[in-house]
Amino acid sequence: MQVSFIRVLYGTIVCMPNHFELLELLLNNRGVKPEDREKFLNPSYTDHLYDPYLLKDMEKAVVRIFEAVEAKEKIVIYSDYDCDGIPAAVIMHDFFKKIGYENFIVYIPDRHDEGYGLNMEAVDEFIKQGINLLITFDLGITAVDEVAQAQANGIDVIITDHHIVHESIPNAYAIINPKQDGCEYPDKMLCGSGLAFKLVQALIKKYGEYWKISDGWEKWSLDMAGLATLADQVPLVDENRVLAYYGLKVLQKSRRPGLAELFRKAGVDMSKLNEEDVTFTLAPRLNAASRMASPMRAFEVLSAQDLAEARTMADNLAKLNDERKSIVAQIMKDVKKTLEKKASIEEDEKSFIVIGNPKWKVGILGLVASKIAEEHKKSVFAWGADEKANIIRGSCRAYGSANLVEIMTSLPEKSLLGFGGHAGAGGFSASYEEIHFLEERLAKVFAGQEVTEAKKDYFIDASISIDDVTADNYKVIEQLAPYGVGNPKPTFLFPDLPISNIKEFGKEQNHLELTFLNSKGKPVKAIAFFKTRESFNRSLTKEERIQLTATFEKSTFGGRTELRLRIVDIM
Numbered sequence: 245m246q247v248s249f250i251r252v253l254y255g256t257i258v259c260m261p262n263h264f265e266l267l268e269l270l271l272n273n274r275g276v277k278p279e280d281r282e283k284f285l286n287p288s289y290t291d292h293l294y295d296p297y298l299l300k301d302m303e304k305a306v307v308r309i310f311e312a313v314e315a316k317e318k319i320v321i322y323s324d325y326d327c328d329g330i331p332a333a334v335i336m337h338d339f340f341k342k343i344g345y346e347n348f349i350v351y352i353p354d355r356h357d358e359g360y361g362l363n364m365e366a367v368d369e370f371i372k373q374g375i376n377l378l379i380t381f382d383l384g385i386t387a388v389d390e391v392a393q394a395q396a397n398g399i400d401v402i403i404t405d406h407h408i409v410h411e412s413i414p415n416a417y418a419i420i421n422p423k424q425d426g427c428e429y430p431d432k433m434l435c436g437s438g439l440a441f442k443l444v445q446a447l448i449k450k451y452g453e454y455w456k457i458s459d460g461w462e463k464w465s466l467d468m469a470g471l472a473t474l475a476d477q478v479p480l481v482d483e484n485r486v487l488a489y490y491g492l493k494v495l496q497k498s499r500r501p502g503l504a505e506l507f508r509k510a511g512v513d514m515s516k517l518n519e520e521d522v523t524f525t526l527a528p529r530l531n532a533a534s535r536m537a538s539p540m541r542a543f544e545v546l547s548a549q550d551l552a553e554a555r556t557m558a559d560n561l562a563k564l565n566d567e568r569k570s571i572v573a574q575i576m577k578d579v580k581k582t583l584e585k586k587a588s589i590e591e592d593e594k595s596f597i598v599i600g601n602p603k604w605k606v607g608i609l610g611l612v613a614s615k616i617a618e619e620h621k622k623s624v625f626a627w628g629a630d631e632k633a634n635i636i637r638g639s640c641r642a643y644g645s646a647n648l649v650e651i652m653t654s655l656p657e658k659s660l661l662g663f664g665g666h667a668g669a670g671g672f673s674a675s676y677e678e679i680h681f682l683e684e685r686l687a688k689v690f691a692g693q694e695v696t697e698a699k700k701d702y703f704i705d706a707s708i709s710i711d712d713v714t715a716d717n718y719k720v721i722e723q724l725a726p727y728g729v730g731n732p733k734p735t736f737l738f739p740d741l742p743i744s745n746i747k748e749f750g751k752e753q754n755h756l757e758l759t760f761l762n763s764k765g766k767p768v769k770a771i772a773f774f775k776t777r778e779s780f781n782r783s784l785t786k787e788e789r790i791q792l793t794a795t796f797e798k799s800t801f802g803g804r805t806e807l808r809l810r811i812v813d814i815m
Contacts, residue, residue: 266706266720270734273705274724285723287486289463294483296446299439300427301418305402306446308377308417313340317376319348322362322383324436325355325539327475327527329382331468332404332440334546336379338465339444343455352539355607357632360664360671362387371397380404382436385421386664388414404439406478408649408666431483437472438487441465467494467503468546474519475527479730488726492519502545505558506530516800519726532565535607568608575604575612583620595646595690598683600627600638610639610669617641623648625672625686627679635661636679642668645696654689704793707737711762718796718807735812738792746784748776756811758784758792770794770809780814791815 276284283292296302312319319340323333333350340348353363361383367390370378377400384391384403391401391414400417409424420439422429434442444462452459470491478484495503496515503526507514510525533542541564545557579599597616604612606628613626623646627638642648647667652660659682663672674682727733738760744767745759756772756779770792777784784790794809 266717267723270705270721270724273703273734274731284485287489289486289490292483292486293445294430296442296449298429299420299422299442299446300424300429301420302443302446305404305418305420305443306450308400308402309379309447310451312377313343313345315376316347318374319377319379320370320375321348321350322366322378322380323350323352324360324382325352325534326382327530327542328436328472330530330539330542331472331546332381332437333543335437335440335444335465335468336381337543337547339447339462342457342461350540350543352534352543354538355534356605356630356637359630359633359637359662359673361662362390364390364393367394367399370394370399375399377402381440382406384416385409385413385419385424388412390414391416404436404443406434406436406439407664433478433482433484434487435472435476435478435484437469437476438478438484441469441487463490464494464499466491467498467500470495471522471526474522474726474728475530477523477729480726480728481730485726485731488519488728492517492522492726495522500546500548501551501554502548502558505551505554506545506561509558509562511801513800519728523728528568529561529565532561532568535605535611536564536568568611571605572608572611572615575601575608576615578604579612579616594622594687595643596623596625596686598625598627598686600625600636600679602629602636604628606630606637609637610641610671613639613641614669617643623651623690625682627672627674629676630673634676636674636676638672638674640665640670640672646690646693651686651689651693654692655685659685703732703735704737705734707739710738710741710760710768712736713762713768713796713807713809715807718798721796733795735793735795738794738809740789741792742789743784743786746777746786758811768809769806770811772811775811782814784814 271281271284321333321336323329330352333352337350351366353359353366358366362380376398378394379402381404383405385405385407391403394401395415395417401414402418402420403414403416404420406421406423409421413419413424420443421427422432422434441462444465448457448462466487469487473484473488473491480488496517498504498514504514506526506529507517510529512521512525530542533539541557541561545554545561548554548557578601582599597620599616609626609628613624616626617624621643623641623643625638625640627636630637640648648670649665649667652663652670652672659674659678661673661675663670665671721734724731724734741760743758744761747757749755749757754774754776756775756777758770760768760770762768772779792814793812795812797808797810799806799808
């Protein structure tokens with residue numbers, strides 16, 4: 245394999261020597277030091293996971309849970325409604341079931357009626373029910389008033405959360421969040437389910453023998469921890485790589501009938517599934533539950549024990565996901581019309597978009613905001629009406645260097661009823677009256693902040709020929725999986741390729757397939773989903789010579805294994 249490689253970073257091309265072997269080259273490109281390569285390529289469950297007790301308040305939390313179990317206190321597992329929080333709830337649910345503890349409930353707030361986070365109405369209900377211990381997963385770090393209310397009424401609160409810690413934090417019994425001050429945990433980027441796994445790991449480490457749990461039982465929870473680590477798109481380095489690596493292995497042989505049925509319905513062979521199957525097939529189906537109906541449907545299918553019930557639930561989630569796709573498509577048509585109309589009236593030079601409609605379904609606005617941000621290269625605040633609560637709820641997505649949490653924090657008091665999230669993505673609520681002033685107020689905040697445009701870190705690992713698309717080279721590339729944030733798929737440049745054939749496929753003809761011939765006349769396919777020949781700002785024709793950037797992938801669709809390329813760009 246001729247390996248002269250170029251690196252394209254923000255438009256700058258750096259030529260590198262051509263004498264590197266492929267594996268070494270790829271590791272070097274990802275900043276993996278020689279002394280760390282064994283850990284990266286062969287993560288060890290025993291050696292490469294950190295001691296859970298390095299997390300601040302872990303000891304305190306574990307002892308409190310043990311005391312609650314021993315005293316048969318009533319416990320609430322309270323998780324977020326997405327594909328991080330729900331698997332976390334499953335992890336804790338499975339642990340309690342394993343030790344034979346039944347005096348607990350799982351509570352996942354309704355996205356539409358309650359919104360994100362720990363809410364006061366739920367806390368008041370827990371007080372009435374005589375709850376003794378409330379454990380949050382993937383939320384709670386901003387719930388200052390709610391935690392205060394719970395603690396004042398005899399409910400101890402243990403918060404497990406990975407979101408940004410604000411200046412004011414809840415006065416909880418214990419807080420497990422690697423981002424909090426005073427926490428010396430080496431990996432600050434665990435997701436919510438990753439922290440749930442660490443909590444169970446800590447419980448077993450201290451009391452496993454007492455509860456007669458076999459050594460290593462918690463490994464079966466790695467399917468949930470791995471699922472969430474991939475779905476939540478946290479950096480796949482350090483401990484997250486270990487969780488994703490082993491999470492995929494456990495997912496491939498998971499004993500959960502619900503998972504088996506979800507993948508069966510999607511036509512995915514569980515024994516061969518990869519990170520993309522999790523991210524683009526499983527996660528959307530699980531998230532469809534909260535977006536379209538109730539998040540408990542996703543929890544129930546993941547925790548199901550009966551195959552027949554699991555099949556029914558999986559079929560239902562698949563239908564909800566199809567419905568979700570249809571509604572998003574319709575809203576995007578409305579968005580296009582609205583923005584075109586607005587553009588014809590005024591010249592909009594703002595670096596953000598505020599758009600909404602009381603009729604829009606609140607649960608899918610995150611998807612809508614993401615699509616608008618990607619298409620228009622602007623930060624987006626999309627909103628709809630929560631008729632039951634008589635308020636506006638919305639989702640926001642950042643473009644460029646905009647920090648949405650900081651921006652929403654800087655808004656005048658009472659602009660929003662509540663907000664939260666990450667720098668790049670969040671949620672908010674507002675009154676019907678105040679939503680009409682949001683665009684004007686955001687304009688003032690954005691004007692006072694230096695927001696730079698998004699830079700596309702476009703990295704090409706190597707320049708190779710179409711003859712290098714081989715099973716042997718794919719085996720080398722495969723060693724670096726799973727891929728994701730912090731560990732991107734190797735991308736290759738194929739210069740001066742003549743197109744042998746070109747076609748669009750799919751029901752709506754919205755997918756592109758190019759065919760090239762290697763030196764032996766064997767066809768090599770390259771595909772791009774949801775793109776056509778016009779998507780690359782040029783007209784592609786048969787026999788035309790192009791420069792292609794692409795990744796390797798192995799398709800097993802329809803039971804047929806095929807090595808092909810996934811198109812990144814055409815130059």
